[in-house]
Amino acid sequence: MVLNFLKISLALDHFESAIFQILTNNWKEVEKPYTIAVWLLLASIAKIVFHVSKKISDIFPDSSLLIIVGLVLGVGLKLYHVDGHLFTLESTTFFLYLLPPIIFDAGYFMPNRALFENFGSILVFAVIGTIWNTLAIGSSLYALGEFGIFSVKFSIFEIFLFSALISAVDPVAVIAVFEEIHVNELLFITVFGESLFNDGISVVLYNMFKKFTLIGADKLIFTDYAASGASFFVIGLGGAAIGLFYAFVVSFITKYTEKVKVLNPIFIFVIPYIAYLSAEMFGLSSIMAIVACGMAMKQYVKGNISHTAITSVKYFTKMLAQACETVIFMFLGLSTISSHHHWDFAFITLTIIFCIIYRSIGVIIQCAILNRFRKRHFSPVDQFVMAYGGLRGAIAFGLVVSMPEQIQAKSMFTTACIAVICFTVFLQGMSIRPLVNFLKIEREDLEGPTMIQSVYMKYFDYTMAGVEDIAGQKGHNSIRDTFERLNATILRPLLMRDEKKRGFDASKIVRAYMKITLKEAMQAANAGKLFLEQDEIPQKTLSIKIFYNENQEALYMMFSSLLDRKLRDMKAVGTEVEDEGSDIEDDYMRAIIGPSHGLSADNLTEPSRNNFQTHSMANVYATDLEANRRRRVRRSRSVGQVNKTT
Known part of the structure; x- marks a missing residue:
């Protein structure tokens, strides 16, 4: 019933x-x-x-596999006559909902130190390189179009509109491939940074030529060209300024959320998105806005939230970015089937050839100029990988979808754009791994720096800043030192909770030194107990232990005098060096507590629970260890004399 x-x-x-x-x-x-x-x-x-299947994932990049899935779904939906609007990606959906999480993820997890050490080179590749590719590709295609070899006519601004979007290098595809093959840090940050800022420049150029197209070439006057040149800088810098403003806003708000910690992730995700929308609302570069916001807010926000919240933000950001990336590439495959295409073999082939040739020429010329001013040069192999790693992807596809309908060649441009993306993602993305292996390019050091190297690098930064100051030069060391002093005296106390004003930000060095000293002291104490409990000690083991203790003693002598003098100077001027909070984690400390050292944040805070609070306690403990070492040496000598007698 x-x-x-x-x-x-x-x-x-x-x-x-x-x-x-x-x-x-x-x-x-x-x-x-x-x-x-x-x-x-x-x-x-x-x-x-x-x-x-490891074999499949090793051969095909994720982006190419997702495009294949989109193609298969597109064919199936086409056969069953499903309504086309269900699998058509609109430009508004792409730019307002799918793109922001991807760009925010790239900016928030950008390695800031490596970026700013190579910022000049990255800026040259992103700005000069993008303008070069846009003008070179557009001029070449327009010149050939005048001979009537293409099936659809287009104006000069329409082809420059297309060349601007096809010059956008996709950071998602580049990051995925380079992270899988673990290229060295210089190559990774250069290509990653270039692709990220290149997107912002490409969008600015795209919007400029889009306005020219809508106005009409015959109606443009000199002031329009002058205004477009000024807008190129205003749009980019204005977007970055909006991003920095909202970065300070989110940092300041999270400073006062200690009583309502559950709200922290809301501010961290919503405010950068508001920065993106604000820049979009005023016609500024929304990509530059959210990138600048993510990069600037990172160090202050991490100091205001707990480690649990940091982990939650990290995984949610990655999850959201990967979900959006996945949807975009699947829609790209679907659009190959569903879009109204105009196949022009000559136009597509020449576009692919010009993209490869002009990017290679641009990289070679720019590297030749930059190598004159760099201490670490771009090798020929590095230049080849940089030129070959110019993969196209989501940004180019989103821009071609948003192209005005009144452009007659839009269908041909869309088909050519999808063809270029598939060519770079499939052919270049699949072949870059074996090429890197064949060329034996320098790979990233997966083990990371040791604790001593991390501390020594910080000392070296201050030393080089002092040398530049004495020589009257302003290099990146002096600029970084100036920013760190500004950060220590104004920004960190203003934007971070429980942060006191300091004239010299030596807390990182002191904390690192104290943790290293205490860790080694405890390890040596445990080793000493086991050593003294042994009845007979082999001569080889004894020599190793004595050598270890002598190196440890040299370590103490190397750093103790320098740090003691610095601490006395700081106390003399009335400054304080507070203990590291349980939720503060900076770039240097992250390297020190990395997995290669077998330490975690809990391990490093353990000494404070055992009342090892001060540097003087560590010295007392080290003195006891030295006495134990001397007793072991005397014991070994007596054992050696007994062996000779027997």
Whole structure:
């Protein structure tokens, strides 16, 4: 009876009836969120399937596999005559919802120190390189178009509009490939930084040529060209300024959320998104805004939230970025089937050739100029990988989708853009790993610096800043030192909780030294106990232990006098060096407590629970260890004399 009632209810669903219905069909109400959820589910399952087979994931980049899935789904939906609007990516959806998480993830997790040490080179590649590629590709295609070899006519501003979007190097594709093959830090940060800022420059150029196209070449006057040149700098710098403003806002707000810690992630995600929308609202570079916001807010926000919140923010940011990236590449595959294409073999082939040639020329010329001013040069192998790593992806696809409908060549531009993306993602993305292995390019040091190297690098920074100051030069060491002093005296006390004003930010060095000293002291104490409990000690083991203790003693002598003098100077001027908070983690300390040293944050805070609070306690403990070492040496000598007698 119940089944019959349900059948009747479903059959009469489309009629107006006074009969009470248990089940109804409300598809229209849940269509959009249900479609989004299904897309995310399919994309996530696809990525899991890809990584089940190691052979497939080693050969194909994730982006290429997702495009393949999109192609398969597009064919299936086309065969079943599914409504096309369900799998069409709109430009508004792309720029307002899918792109911001990807760019924020790239900016928030950008290695700031490596970026600013190579900032000049990155800026040259991003600005000069993008302008060069846009003008070179556009001019070449326009010149060939004048001979009538293409099937569709286009104006000079229309082809420059296309060349601007096709010059956008995708950071998502670059990061994925370079992280998998573990290229060295210089190469990684140069290509990563260039691709990230290149997107902002490409969007600025795209919008400029878009306005020229809408106005019309015959209606443009000199003031329009002058205004466009000024807007190039105003849009980029204005977007960065908005991002910095909102970075200070989110840092200042999280400073006072100690009583409501659950709200921290909300501010961390919502305020950068507001920065992105604000820049978009005023016509400024929204990409530069969210990148600057993510980079600037990182160190202050991490000092205001707990380690648990830091981990939550990290994983949620990565999850959101990967989900958006996955959806974009799947839609890219779908668009290959669903879009109205105009296939022009000559235009597509020449576009791919010009993209490869002009990027290679630009990289070679720029590296030749930069190597004159750099201590570490870009090698020919580095230049090859930089030129070969110019993969196109989400940004180019989103821009070509948003192209005005009044442009007659839009279908041809869309087809060419998808072809270039597939060529770079499949051919270049798949072949870059074996090429790197064949060329034996320098790889990243996965072990990371030792504790002594980390502390020594910080000392070296201050030393080089002093040398530059004495020589009357302003290098990146002096600039970094000036910023760190500004950071210690103004920014950190203003934007971080429990942070006191200091004239000299030596807390990192002192904390690192204290933790290193205490850790080694405790390790040596445990080793000494086991050593004294042994009845007979082999001569080889004894020599190793004595050598270890002598090196430890040399370590203490190397750093103790320098740090003691610095601490006395700081006390003389009335400054304080407070203990590191449990939720503060800076770049140098992260390297020190990395996995290669077998330490964690809990391990490093353990001495404070055992009342090892001060540097003087560490020295007393080290003195006891020295006495134990001397007793072991005397014991070894007596053992040696007994062996000679026997």
